[in-house]
Structures are given as structure tokens and as C-alpha cells.
């Protein structure tokens with residue numbers, strides 16, 4: 553895929569004073585795919601990106617740990633995920649990660665067989681509750697359907713809520729879980745999925761360091777204001793995260809219709825934070841590419857950090873924390889977040905592990921003004937917001953991105969599909 557494969561040559565950017573067919577706001581996966589689709593159809597496009605790089609939430613940090621560390625997406629869930637083929641076409645080393653082993657801990661010891669059985673029973677009971685409520689299409693908080701009294705109930709809820717959907721069960725609609733596309737098989741990429749995305753999108757002309765501050769769609773066409781001037785187009789595709797939309801960083805004039813405003817408000821960002829913990833090569837009996845889970849006391853997701861150990865045999869493990877606790881840690885700062893993750897890791901690895909710790913790093917999406925969270929989750933009762941926000945506004949404004957990707961919401965594949973779909977919708981209404 554990519555422009556080279558489609559045979560379309562990217563158009564030279566229009567000068568800032570002339571009108572283009574479409575302005576695309578944001579150069580994450582959705583924006584890049586929208587631009588590719590429009591350019592392939594011979595349209596003029598201006599992509600405006602606030603950051604100094606493309607990729608958005610697909611970003612691999614190669615510097616901090618001296619090895620590829622994906623700060624955002626890293627799993628390619630291959631239910632028709634275009635990035636599986638894109639990775640293969642690039643010759644990237646990929647690893648099938650479905651069915652990875654899992655070490656389960658209770659405090660500082662490995663769970664015994666009875667505890668493991670209780671853990672699997674909790675998974676079964678909670679999944680059956682989702683099946684029943686999902687088939688009944690109940691758009692209600694997942695906390696309303698959880699069976700009580702499960703010994704490992706909070707541990708399973710932590711996986712499904714904060715870790716997978718970036719929100720706790722009380723903020724997770726049953727339908728966001730139930731309607732989500734099948735995640736298996738899943739793969740990880742040695743160079744990092746962010747690296748794959750940056751290679752794939754490299755041919756798209758993008759104006760970096762250009763923050764959009766306003767979108768005027770009242771008159772003929774659309775005028776987009778940036779911190780370095782205004783631009784005019786026939787249509788505009790907006791791919792910024794709902795965190796940015798909800799912050800009011802982009803002023804719409806006239807105000808967006810109630811339907812769109814309501815949908816944005818009902819698609820707030822959840823939080824998943826990744827914490828890279830680098831060690832000196834010691835493994836502490838944990839094998840590469842394995843999950844490391846600990847018992848979470850209580851009935852609801854609490855203070856937890858689960859891990860992926862030594863991906864691709866790198867010398868770091870990735871801690872994951874999210875939901876309300878993730879936001880709380882983000883407010884406390886990177887040092888406190890690393891300290892919490894390291895404390896959890898050492899509890900399971902043994903106190904000796906602290907001596908072998910080299911450095912930590914935090915993904916930091918909560919405090920990134922261009923994102924303001926990890927990905928969107930519909931407020932319970934408002935699952936239809938994903939579709940409502942995807943509806944074009946007066947054939948001029950088109951919202952794209954993971955938040956409007958239906959069953960692929962929150963995924964890199966969803967961002968790709970929604971960027972392509974909204975570009976096709978714009979092509980359908982462009983005249984001349």
C-alpha cells in the first residue's frame with residue numbers, strides 16, 4: 553500500500569494562499585490515509601499537523617531505551633488489519649502474539665493452581681455476562697453486569713477495562729466491549745508499529761508544526777485558521793482525537809450542530825499509559841513476550857500495573873496502567889508513575905530486581921495537548937456517538953479517526969478505515 557503502490561504521485565502542496573479541495577487536520581493514521589485516498593483520486597490536499605512528526609498515536613521511541621519502544625499502538629489485531637500486510641511489505645519482523653503465556657501473581661508469589669482456576673472462572677463468568685448483555689444490546693455500564701463475589705473479578709475487570717478500553721467498568725459501555733472487532737490473531741512488530749506507520753505515511757505531503765485553531769464552515773467552503781495563517785478548501789476532514797475536540801482547542805464557527813457536539817462530549821478519552829522499565833539484561837525468571845498479571849484486591853479496577861516482559865528479547869518490560877488510576881498517576885507525574893510500576897514489578901520479580909533497574913520511560917498521552925488521553929470510549933448509554941460523529945456535516949465537515957471507527961474504534965485499523973471512508977465520502981460530494 554502507500555502512494556508508491558497506488559501509482560499516485562503526491563501533489564505539490566498548494567501555496568498557502570490558494571484554495572485546495574480538502575484540508576485534512578491531523579497526520580495520524582486517519583489523516584494520512586484520508587490524504588492518500590484523496591491524492592490517489594487526483595484531488596488537491598493540504599494536511600495540517602500540530603506536532604513535528606507524522607503518526608500521531610502511532611509512534612516508536614528509538615532513543616530513550618536505545619531500542620524500539622512503541623509509546624502508542626503496538627499490536628496489529630489482524631481482523632483484516634491493513635497494517636499486517638503493510639508491515640510484511642516493508643519486510644518488518646513480526647511476531648504472532650496471540651495466546652502468549654501469562655504469569656499470574658498474588659502479592660509476591662506465583663498463584664497456585666486453585667487461584668489460577670479462580671482467575672479463569674472469573675474470566676468465564678464476566679465474559680458470559682457480556683455475552684448476555686451484549687446480545688440484548690444493553691448500552692449500559694459494564695459495572696452493572698459484573699457478577700459479584702468473584703475472587704479475581706477486579707483483576708479481570710482491570711484487563712478488560714483500563715488495559716483494553718482505557719476506562720474502568722463504570723465508564724465502559726457493554727456495547728464498546730461487545731461490538732468490538734475480533735482481536736485475534738494479533739502481532740507485534742520488532743521495529744515498532746510506529747516505525748511502520750511513519751514509513752508508510754512518509755510520502756504524504758504534510759505541513760508539520762501547524763496547529764489548527766479554528767474551522768469556519770459557515771460561508772462558501774471551509775476556512776481553517778492555524779497558528780501560521782488561514783487556508784481555504786471545499787471540504788475539511790478533521791482527525792484530531794476527541795480529547796482535543798473536547799478541550800475546545802479548535803473553535804468551530806458556526807458552532808457544530810447539537811448532534812456532533814453531543815457525540816464529541818459522549819466520546820471522552822480514556823487513558824492507557826505505558827511504562828518502559830529497562831534492566832541490565834537480567835530476566836528474573838520471566839520469559840520474553842509473556843504477560844505478567846497480579847491479583848487486584850477489591851471488587852473494581854484499582855491500583856494495578858500489568859506487564860509485557862522483554863518483547864522481542866529487548867531488555868525492557870512494558871508496564872500498563874490506565875482508567876481512573878492511570879489519570880491519577882498522570883497527575884502525579886512521570887517519576888511517580890515509574891516508581892509505581894517498578895515497585896509492582898519488583899514485588900513480583902523479587903527485591904533483587906531493583907538493583908538491576910537501569911531507567912524508565914512513560915508514554916505520557918494524558919499530558920500531550922495534541923491527544924489528551926489514549927483513545928475514546930463511549931459514555932454508557934451513548935454507544936451510537938461513534939456513528940453520530942461520523943455523519944458528514946453539510947457535505948463540508950467530515951470527522952475521522954479511531955473514535956468514529958465503529959467496531960474498530962480505538963484501533964489503528966479503525967483509524968485507517970475511517971480516514972479512507974471519510975475521504976471517499978468527501979470525494980462523493982466534491983464538484984469540479
Ligand SMILES: Cc1cc2nc3c(=O)[nH]c(=O)nc-3n(C[C@H](O)[C@H](O)[C@H](O)COP(=O)(O)OP(=O)(O)OC[C@H]3O[C@@H](n4cnc5c(N)ncnc54)[C@H](O)[C@@H]3O)c2cc1C
Pocket residue numbers: 577578579580581582583600601602603606607608609610623624625626627628629762763764765791792793796801802824825826915917921922923925926927952953954955961962963964965967
Ligand atoms: C497507549 C496506547 C496504546 C495503543 N495500543 C494500540 C494497539 O496495540 N493496537 C491498536 O490497533 N491501537 C492501539 N492504540 C490506538 C491507536 O494508536 C489509535 O487508534 C490510532 O493511532 C489513532 O489514529 P488517529 O489518526 O485516529 O489519531 P491520532 O494518531 O491521534 O492522529 C491525530 C493527529 O492530529 C494531530 N492534532 C491534534 N490536534 C491538532 C490541531 N489542533 N491541529 C493540527 N493537528 C492536530 C495530532 O498531533 C495527531 O498527529 C493505542 C493507543 C495508545 C495511546
